[in-house]
Amino acid sequence: MAGARQIELVNGGPVLSRLVFGAWRLLDDGRPSPEDVARLIGTAADLGLTSFDHADIYGNYEVEAAFGAGLARWGGRREDIQIISKCGIMLKSANRPGNRLKFYDTGAAHIAASAERSLKNLGTDYLDLLLIHRPDPLMDADETAAALEKLVSAGKVRAVGVSNFTPAQYDLLASRLAIPLVTNQIEHSVMETSALIDGRLDHAQRLGYAPMIWSPLGGGSLFAGDGAREHRLRAALTAVAGETGANDIGAVAIAWLLRHPARLVPVLGTMKPARLATLARALDVTLDRQQWFSILEASEGHAVS
Numbered sequence: 001m002a003g004a005r006q007i008e009l010v011n012g013g014p015v016l017s018r019l020v021f022g023a024w025r026l027l028d029d030g031r032p033s034p035e036d037v038a039r040l041i042g043t044a045a046d047l048g049l050t051s052f053d054h055a056d057i058y059g060n061y062e063v064e065a066a067f068g069a070g071l072a073r074w075g076g077r078r079e080d081i082q083i084i085s086k087c088g089i090m091l092k093s094a095n096r097p098g099n100r101l102k103f104y105d106t107g108a109a110h111i112a113a114s115a116e117r118s119l120k121n122l123g124t125d126y127l128d129l130l131l132i133h134r135p136d137p138l139m140d141a142d143e144t145a146a147a148l149e150k151l152v153s154a155g156k157v158r159a160v161g162v163s164n165f166t167p168a169q170y171d172l173l174a175s176r177l178a179i180p181l182v183t184n185q186i187e188h189s190v191m192e193t194s195a196l197i198d199g200r201l202d203h204a205q206r207l208g209y210a211p212m213i214w215s216p217l218g219g220g221s222l223f224a225g226d227g228a229r230e231h232r233l234r235a236a237l238t239a240v241a242g243e244t245g246a247n248d249i250g251a252v253a254i255a256w257l258l259r260h261p262a263r264l265v266p267v268l269g270t271m272k273p274a275r276l277a278t279l280a281r282a283l284d285v286t287l288d289r290q291q292w293f294s295i296l297e298a299s300e301g302h303a304v305s
C-alpha cells in the first residue's frame with residue numbers, strides 16, 4: 001500500500017507522489033539551462049514530488065526536450081521518478097507546419113507517433129503514464145484503446161489514462177480497454193469547483209481511481225485576482241492557515257483538495273523551489289469539516305443551502 005506521500009492511482013496500479021510537479025510553465029520565463037532544470041528536478045524530488053507531469057504540446061512542443069536535457073544531467077535514478085505525458089491536442093504552431101488550425105487527434109497513428117516523440121524528447125525508454133489530453137469528438141474508442149494497449153504491450157508506456165473527460169467519455173474508452181484507465185486529469189480548485197457537483201469526482205470515487213488535478217491554485221489567479229471571490233477566498237484561507245498552523249494560503253488551498261475522499265492528486269504549477277517547499281507542507285495539514293466548508297462558502301459566495 002502506498003504511503004501518505006505517495007498514492008496508488010488504482011488498486012494495484014501505478015504509484016505517483018501525492019503532489020505532482022507540473023512542467024507546463026517550464027519555459028515561461030525564458031529557457032533554463034539543462035543544469036537549472038536538473039537542479040529543479042532534484043529539488044522537487046527531494047521535497048517528495050517525484051512525479052512529473054508533461055504533454056507533447058507544452059511550451060509549444062518544446063518543454064519535454066528541455067526537461068529531458070535536465071534529466072540527463074540529474075544524478076538520480078530513472079526508476080525513482082515517474083513521468084507522465086499526454087497526447088491528442090494538435091496545435092497551430094511553427095513547430096507543426098502541417099497543422100492549419102488547432103484540432104484533436106486520438107487516432108492510432110498520432111498516438112503512436114506522439115508517444116515515440118515524447119520518449120525521445122524526454123530521453124527515457126518508458127512513460128509511467130500516458131493520458132489522452134482532451135476528449136476528441138471524432139474519437140473511435142476501439143481504435144484509441146487498441147493504440148494505447150499496443151504502447152503498454154511494447155513496454156513504452158506503463159499505464160494509461162485520460163484528461164478533461166466527462167464520466168461518459170471515460171466509460172466509453174474504458175469499455176474498449178482490457179487494461180484500466182488509471183486517472184482522469186481535470187481542472188479543480190477553490191477557484192473552479194464544478195467537478196464537485198457535475199459528477200466527475202463522484203465517478204472517480206465510485207470507480208476507485210485517483211483523479212489528477214490541474215491548476216490546483218487556479219493557475220495563480222487565487223493570488224493575483226482582484227475580484228470579490230478572490231478577496232473572500234484569501235480571507236477564508238488566511239483564517240484557516242492561522243488555525244491549522246499552515247501559515248500559507250496556497251498550502252491551505254492544496255490541503256482543501258487533499259481533504260476530498262476521492263483522493264485528489266494536485267499537479268503543482270509553480271517553477272519556484274521555495275513555493276514548492278511551502279506547498280508541500282499541505283501534506284501535513286488536515287482541514288476539519290467546518291474549515292473545509294468555510295472555504296467552499298468563500299468560493300461560492302454563500303453558505304450551502
Ligand SMILES: NC(=O)c1ccc[n+]([C@@H]2O[C@H](COP(=O)([O-])OP(=O)(O)OC[C@H]3O[C@@H](n4cnc5c(N)ncnc54)[C@H](OP(=O)(O)O)[C@@H]3O)[C@@H](O)[C@H]2O)c1
Pocket residue numbers: 021022023024025053054133163164185186213214215216217218219220221223250267268269270271272275
Ligand atoms: N490536463 C490539462 O488539460 C492541463 C491543463 C493545464 C495544466 N495542466 C497541468 O497542471 C499543472 C499545473 O497547472 P498550473 O500551472 O495552472 O497550476 P497552479 O499551481 O494552479 O498555478 C501555477 C501558477 O500560479 C503562480 N503563483 C503565483 N503565486 C503563487 C504562490 N504563492 N504559490 C504557488 N504558485 C503561485 C505560479 O507562478 P510562479 O511560477 O511564479 O510561482 C504559476 O504561474 C501544469 O504544469 C500542467 O502539468 C494540465
